[in-house]
Amino acid sequence: MERIRLNRADGVFIAVCLVLLAAGLWVSFTYFQKAFPEAAIEFRYSRDQSGQLAVSVLDSLSMTPPADYRHASIFGFDNTAKTYLEKELGLKNAQPFFGDPIRLWAWRHRWFKPGTKEEFQVSISPSGELVRLDHLVEEEAPGADLPEEEARALAAAFLARTVHLDTSRLVFLESSREGRPHRADWTFTWKAEGVEPVEGSDYRYAVTILGDKVGGYREWLRVPEAWRADYKRLRSFNNLAGQVDGIGWVLTLIAVVAVFVIRMRRRDVHWRTAIAFGLVAAVLFYLNSLNSLPQDLYRYDTTTSWPGFLLQTLLLNLIASVGVGVLIGLLTASAETMYRGQYPRRLALPTLFSPRALRTKTAFKAIFLGITMTAFFIAYQIGIYLLADRLGAWSPADVPYDNLLNTAFPWIAVLLMGFFPAVSEEFLSRMFSIPFLQRAFRGRLTWLAVLIPAIIWGFGHAGYPNQPWWIRGAEVGGAGIIVGFIMLRYGILATLVWHYTVDALYTSLLLFRSDNPYFIATAAVGAGLLAIPLLVALFAYLRTGTFLPEKGLRNGDLAAPPPVEKLKEAGAEKEPEVPAALPLPAGARLLALGLLAVGAAAMLMPIERIGSFLAYPVEPKAAVRSFADSLRATGWANPDTMHLAAFVGESEENEIGGEVYPYLLKHVGSIREFNRIADSTLLIGRWKVNAWVPENRFRFV
Known part of the structure; x- marks a missing residue:
């Protein structure tokens, strides 16, 4: 050889x-x-150690997950805030903000039970701070209806005792109340004083009070809408x-x-x-x-x-x-x-x-x-x-x-x-x-x-x-x-x-x-x-x-494929004889005709169908003209300097099958009543006209 x-x-x-x-x-x-520079992360706590911290937070709030709850965890971060800081400041200048005071990274822990609405979610930063808390409960769960002052005091106390923030260095921004069937939920928002890594941004804290107990907390860097x-x-x-x-x-x-x-x-x-x-x-x-x-x-x-x-x-x-x-x-x-x-x-x-x-x-x-x-x-x-x-x-x-x-x-x-x-x-x-x-x-x-x-x-x-x-x-x-x-x-x-x-x-x-x-x-x-x-x-x-x-x-x-001629010769064998098709018996033919007639009658029967009111009698051009006239009359904008287009409401057909509509259909009792409410009250089936200027987020709908 x-x-x-x-x-x-x-x-x-x-x-x-x-x-x-x-x-x-x-x-x-x-x-x-x-x-290929990397964002600096100080991992003082591992995933398992952060899970123990999360449990201690829940214990301190009397929200210890039951023993039959399952646990899952992942690592995550606020990619929008990270990109914003890097893009505007450069990585070198953005690094000092990562971790303190802006906590982008978190171990996210979740305790849940299949088939149960109530669950507990806690996010802990790699350095051990609480960055998010969510206690999900049933909408009809009982609770108190606190005045705003009392609820806000609870939220401020949570920030001081659990999150360990100096509330004197926080600027209060807003509050919102959401009424529930058997309680009232409050959300209060503050921002950190003097924390503005980029002009127009700020770092915020929000606490949610469910009845008379803390039920939610999150902190985040507010990225301006214009930048987004x-x-x-x-x-x-x-x-x-x-x-x-x-x-x-x-x-x-x-x-x-x-x-x-x-x-x-x-x-x-x-x-x-x-x-x-x-x-x-x-x-x-x-x-x-x-x-x-x-x-x-x-x-x-x-x-x-x-x-x-x-x-x-x-x-x-x-x-x-x-x-x-x-x-x-x-x-x-x-x-x-x-x-x-x-x-x-x-x-x-x-x-x-x-x-x-x-x-x-x-x-x-x-x-x-x-x-x-x-x-x-x-x-x-x-x-x-x-x-x-x-x-x-x-x-x-x-x-x-x-x-x-x-x-x-x-x-x-x-x-x-x-x-x-x-x-x-x-x-x-x-x-x-x-x-x-x-x-x-x-x-x-x-x-x-x-x-x-x-x-x-x-x-x-x-x-x-x-x-x-x-x-x-x-x-x-x-x-x-x-x-x-x-x-x-x-x-x-x-x-x-x-x-x-x-x-x-x-x-x-x-x-x-x-x-x-x-x-x-x-x-x-x-x-x-x-x-x-x-x-x-x-x-x-x-x-x-x-x-x-x-x-x-x-x-x-490698072996070449056989020539096409040989393939044709190999496939040119005598085809087997196929027996002639037998006619259907008279009874079978009559049965088929009867079923066809019943099906045709069912198709022609005037049955109320979901969404049958979606007719759109107004032409889209007419809808655009009407909206343009409204903009001129109100003085909000000059439609001649804008793009206008009429479109079917965001997936109208899909909206009929959305989460709200099965609930409505279940309770109104009939398709006819469902269509009436969807048409006259929910205003499904209308043209939606959009007026905008390219590369400008301000628009009219």
């Missing part, structure tokens, strides 16, 4: 990779924190770019399905490979959903059945997992045929991860290159972000905690977040799109065949909050061009290794930073999974002095 050894050119290749790998690692370790509107407008450009880019994704998926159907009819699909990739995707997706079940429990609606909730969650996750598996399987089947037909000398996908293929020189170099690309790509991103920051671009700071750390098997998420993006994006944007466009361009304009899917892939990330809106798309798209040419030169294995390792590394960063040896060890294995075959191949090469030959492993070596 011919010995396949590393030659001089391979030595140069390895040397270049080692230099790039070392440079990438140096840049990553030196500048990562500067390029401006930021929403800014984000709309990101969303628009993503929506336009979605056209490219749709066209690509149509091409994927078309190629799949054509190749399936030619019996040119490697089903075993497609099923294997689809099965791995489905299993990882479902295991990750099971691993995230504790987070789902926190969002459980107590008005629904507990067994039903669990069954629905498990079934929906199973259906979603099967859908993901089918999608990956279809994509694999279609992309593999394009890749096999266009690049006969590349290692074939059906054999790519076999022990024999992984011991070839081509696979060894591809895996080594993929790992090198990982370090290079991280350094590339660091350089882009540092340059963008210098030029005035903006991106939100990372949060150094994730609910991934609250799961039993966080390494499942590492495997999923490495496998799924790598397979779905590399198969779609590289393994399918590039050879497909090369064929469409008849072997010419290869650079365009690489550029188009790179742009589509890049701006598929435009929905990220990075500003300006195009910067994330340009960053990822630029990487896509490099990766596309690497696939052409070294095959799909190199890009799969790169994409998996990068995403798995980013997902596992929090695990590496933890003090848990189990987290660190499993993160290292999950993120470095594809380095294992590299080490095995290197060890085998050093032991035997040779790589294995690639004969039988390339695309061109």
Whole structure:
């Protein structure tokens, strides 16, 4: 057998990779924190310790949860306030406000019982302060009807004794009363004196008194509405770019399905490979959903059945997992045929991860290159972000905690977040799109065949909050061009290794930073999974002095499908005789006609139907004119300078099926009476006219 050894050119290749790998690692370790700064969080209390603090708060208020109540918890934060401070002040100037006095982060605890309205929710900051309290009770629960002064005194005492605030440094803002059937609820709001991180903002505290007991508390940074509107407008450009880019994704998926159907009819699909990739995707997706079940429990609606909730969650996750598996399987089947037909000398996908293929020189170099690309790509991103920051671009700071750390098997998420993006994006944007466009361009304009899917892939990330809106798309798209040419030169294995390792590394960063040896060890294995075959191949090469030959492993070596003519001949067998259809008996025909007549009569019967009054006799143009005349007559606005449009009230058809209407229908006794009230009292079925000026949040409806 011919010995396949590393030659001089391979030595140069390895040397270049080692230099790039070392440079990438140096840049990553030196500048990562500067390029991707994190919001500082002081975790003085763990999740379990904060749960004990939450119980002590409830005990002090005589609200100890009963023993049969379930407990769930998650980590969360006020993302709007975080973004506001970072965007307006910059992370460096915003950091001093994080934690004290502005408490953005919280361990959120919940005690509940299925089928019971009453529940207890307590949020504790990582430094141990109470930031939110909610005691949910029945609307008809009994209680006192206190005068405002007494209720406010209770609220102030709670702020002083439980929240430990100096009430003399609080400015009272407002109070509101809500009458209940057997009690009165009060809510009082204060703001912190002298706390204004950005002009126009303030930090607020609100206490709710249920009858004569504290039933709610929250504190928050009030973000001005004008800023919210401006930021929403800014984000709309990101969303628009993503929506336009979605056209490219749709066209690509149509091409994927078309190629799949054509190749399936030619019996040119490697089903075993497609099923294997689809099965791995489905299993990882479902295991990750099971691993995230504790987070789902926190969002459980107590008005629904507990067994039903669990069954629905498990079934929906199973259906979603099967859908993901089918999608990956279809994509694999279609992309593999394009890749096999266009690049006969590349290692074939059906054999790519076999022990024999992984011991070839081509696979060894591809895996080594993929790992090198990982370090290079991280350094590339660091350089882009540092340059963008210098030029005035903006991106939100990372949060150094994730609910991934609250799961039993966080390494499942590492495997999923490495496998799924790598397979779905590399198969779609590289393994399918590039050879497909090369064929469409008849072997010419290869650079365009690489550029188009790179742009589509890049701006598929435009929905990220990075500003300006195009910067994330340009960053990822630029990487896509490099990766596309690497696939052409070294095959799909190199890009799969790169994409998996990068995403798995980013997902596992929090695990590496933890003090848990189990987290660190499993993160290292999950993120470095594809380095294992590299080490095995290197060890085998050093032991035997040779790589294995690639004969039988390339695309061109796979068996070609039988010619279409033979398929037609094989399918041209004599069709079996089909017996003639027997006529229906006369009795059956009469019965069918009778049932048809009864059905037609039922359809024509004048029955009162829900929403039958929705006729809209006024034309929308007439409604717009009427509203414009009203604006002129009142002097509120000049409609000639505004946009006006008439629309059906927000989902009128859905409103008929909303929460209020089943209650109304149950108590009025008839559909006729329900329609009368909905038409004359609730005013359902009217045109709603909106008058607005673009990019101005002030509007008339």
